[in-house]
Amino acid sequence: MNAKMTALGKKPSKIREIFEYSRGRKALLGEDNVFDFSLGNPSIPAPQSVNDAIKELVAGRDSVSLHGYTSAQGDLGVREAVAQSIEKRFGTPASSDDIYMTCGAAASLTVTLKAICEPGDEVIVLSPYFPEYSVFIENAGAVKITVPTLPPDFTLDLGALEAAINGKTAAVLINFPNNPTGATLSAHEAEKLGALLREKSARLSHPVYLICDEPYRELCYGEPSPFMPNYYENTVIDYSFSKSLSVPGERIGYIFVPSSAQNNRDIYAAVCGAGRSMGYVCAPSLMQYVIKNCVYDTSDISAYDKNRTLFYNGLVEMGYTVTKPNGAFYLFVKSPSGDGNEFCERAKKHEILMVPSDSFGIEGYARIAYCVKYEMIEKALPAFAALMEEYKK
């Protein structure tokens, strides 16, 4: 038996742990009396077009063709539709041969990392970051190198990034709009990042790839976050429809290897190879065809924006230090005591559930997922006020 895997399975992520605690409290107190902001599970329904597409497909399409295998990399028509949507929306050249359909963001990431990294290579992540990055990078046999972003706005620290890149660096993995901070990248930052990676690649005589984990791409409340292939040629996009279409359980996303990327055909082949080696071939077929119909749709994301405004304003008024998020559906709140774990533990007494920031590789904060019902935030605000009162005593 594999001891590492056993340990990994026995030590569930902090987020899962809170999820289990929450279940217990809800059973005791009732669903509405636990203010659970721990899980990034979309709370708004999928757009009507998703269920309409499912109904149409089931009614109109032959069972063997609907539920049968597609190509390993995904149905050709589906990949064409995805490529066209990229061209239309971002002006980036894209063809079906650059798209690999996957079982959601986790699959996109594990496949991309295994495709790009040789064992022992380094992958730079920017803290705070999604905790599973550590696990996925280890699965690829690579080594995680952490470079912090700069509070309070969690902007890029290009100097630190530059210092971290060396001959062993295979890739830099970024995530904007960001989980857990809600930060987006500015066009100016995107340009600077592209220039830095281009210069470093030239100096090292090998491409330093940029991997963009983009499950929140559609969730921007101001300027859209820059589409990085337009700023840096050696970019690979890992996308998921989980949040944009509110279908996280359905596991559907894609990898996009732009033709601008150096060794584009080799990287795409490596993506196919890595998918094959882990058994990630043919993403769920019904959902692939749904995507073909719904690739331009999103859920009613304005609901998250309303939540964001209510929650952010409420917390700031009470005296909490929060960076206003430009995207995703998370608030990153500074612990009034400076200790993120203490903050989250104390909040539990008010039935508030948040995730302490050390899960994300940084100390002193808590993550709030505001992809919940508006009424829950209204009801929770007095509890946050009471919590702050304790710190003021």
Add this chain to the structure above:
Amino acid sequence: MNAKMTALGKKPSKIREIFEYSRGRKALLGEDNVFDFSLGNPSIPAPQSVNDAIKELVAGRDSVSLHGYTSAQGDLGVREAVAQSIEKRFGTPASSDDIYMTCGAAASLTVTLKAICEPGDEVIVLSPYFPEYSVFIENAGAVKITVPTLPPDFTLDLGALEAAINGKTAAVLINFPNNPTGATLSAHEAEKLGALLREKSARLSHPVYLICDEPYRELCYGEPSPFMPNYYENTVIDYSFSKSLSVPGERIGYIFVPSSAQNNRDIYAAVCGAGRSMGYVCAPSLMQYVIKNCVYDTSDISAYDKNRTLFYNGLVEMGYTVTKPNGAFYLFVKSPSGDGNEFCERAKKHEILMVPSDSFGIEGYARIAYCVKYEMIEKALPAFAALMEEYKK
């Protein structure tokens, strides 16, 4: 970039290669004039209950609950339904805590192998075997050891198996009903196999796990193939609904770790850990709920039996040497020249597409997938006769 993955992606499996060739021929000659027996893609529709369940779920269930995340290991109710079906059908104790829902058989296998093997461990496979086993075992960092089965019926060679097991053996991976031979296991063989593995485990002071890859479990034309947990305690079942429900594109299956298995809780934890490390958490949610409704259903498998009889009798009459398959939907035909590749190449001139047996780790045969329309077999038989005539000249 990972050179191994690039090479793996560039060298598609032989089966995929024939698939592409077939596409070209069909475009040239018309769909019905190419006798394509290369792909194990079910040709009969899913039972009506599958599409009924999808319709009901989409119409009746709240979108957020239907398309949202389930637990990493799968929805509790779904796992309960699967566990109950195992208890009812095989009399084997099973609980929801022993079931891990997966994205189909490939995922079941990659997760199980990574859970059970430490890097460098040996995994024994019985030839002929499904070609992707090599790739999956390598993904787990393990080493594949091949033990041939005994023609003409491809029964277990227990002496050879016994000789191959040593202190490094983590698992024996079997597949009955078998792809490519259609062989099933007899109850007598199952008993002997269990006894051998039990004895070896005792002598080596560590369990030698038996991994059963069972996508064809429901496709037996005589006696059902024995359910191995009833014969050997340290068995892990890797199941897929792809063939039983004719939904291979939907990627839905499960891993069953029986409570009888030594270190059952640790293995299950390792399965959770391996799933997490590769991003295999929460199998597609809509299909999970479909399984809950359809766990006792199968497609109309009698169609395959009709194909089997027509094809087998036809080929034997012409003078081909074929072992009568007891399960799955494959015929394993001996090359009249003794050379499997020569046989498949020559067959192409008659527009017959088969897979040469060296893909399966054995020389001198060709695999025919008879999960096709009955009429296609009728139409192909004269071509097989003409092919045989060439060998008789």
